[in-house]
Amino acid sequence: MDEIELVVAHSERATLRVGDIFLKVDADQTRIDTEVEAMALAPVPTPEVLWRKPHVLALAALPGTTLGRLGGPPTGSPAAWRAAGAVIRRLHEAPLPPRQGRAGRSIATLAAELDAECESLVTDGVLPADLVIRNRQVAEAALRPWTPAFTHGDLQIAHVFLDDDEVTGVIDWSEAGQGDPLYDLATFTLGHEEHLDDVIAGYGAGIDLGVIHAWWSLRSLLAVRWLVEHGFxxxxxxxxxxxxxxLV
Structure with missing residues (x-):
């Protein structure tokens, strides 16, 4: 009998693996609906949807392995990172989906979230004030006008599978929608700056590195307290x- 593997779990959602099937349980049905719709529209490989019921989505496992995870050693050849960059570019050049994604929050909304989070990080003693202040300054460059693209919204390296330097699939589309394409690139390379050049080589020229760095700061500032509160x-x-x- 196959064993049940708990892939990830917190108060909002959980993912279980049973053999070659992944079961995603989400308290917010909208996220499941968004994921299914986005995978149907995305011009990149995605998992097969086996079935969907209220609050549960069953997906077939993908072949291959990921390029690692944040905090762990990166894997894969430069060619694999370039292949991932090319697939991200293909997604960003696709027709826009109907929904606004996590990467599509307005400048005003992001600035308000960021300022409130920075204040909480300092007031609650989670991070030193000078570290927060300096990264808030770096993050400012991300708060600028951008042209909407089809974005994944949570494009961690653990969400992209490759086999023999070819992308076999991209998972976890619950935050997908219209958004800033540099948010995806920054998320994918967060903590793995040594592979940024390879990703850009696959993606194409014209990337503002200052904005990538800004998104690294902004995303990290917004994530730290949530991660701590949810056991990460x-x-x-x-x-x-x-x-x-x-970054400072």
Whole structure:
């Protein structure tokens, strides 16, 4: 009999693996609906949807492996990172989906979220004030006008599978929709700056590195407290707090 593997779990959602099937349980049905719709529209490989019921989505496992995870050693050849960059570009050039995604929040909304989070990080003693202030300054460059693209919205390296330097699929589309394409690129390379050149080589020229760095700061500042409160270690080597330290 296949064993049940708990892939990830917190108060909002959980993912289980049973053999070659992944079961995603989400308290917010909208996220499941968004995921299914986005995978149907995305011009990149995605998992097969086996069935969907209220609050549960069953997906077939993808062949291959990921390029690693935040805080862990990266894997894969430069060619694999370039292949991932090319697939991200293909997604960003696709027709826009109907929904606004996580990467599509307005400048005003992001600025308000960021300022409130920075204040909480300092007031609650989660991070030193100077580290927060300096990264808030770096993050400012992300708060600028951008042209909407079809974005994944949570494009961590753990969400992209490759086999023999070819992308076999991209998972976890619940935050997908119209958004800033540089948000995806920054999320994908967060904590793995050494592979940024390879990703850009596959993606194409014209990337503003200052904005990529800004999104690294902004995403990390917004994530630290949530991660701590949900049982994740943002202070582990190579994770969000180390990213913030590296940017100042």
């Amino acid at each position: 270690d943002a202070f582990a080597p190579g994770c969000e707090v180390d990213v913030l330290r590296s």
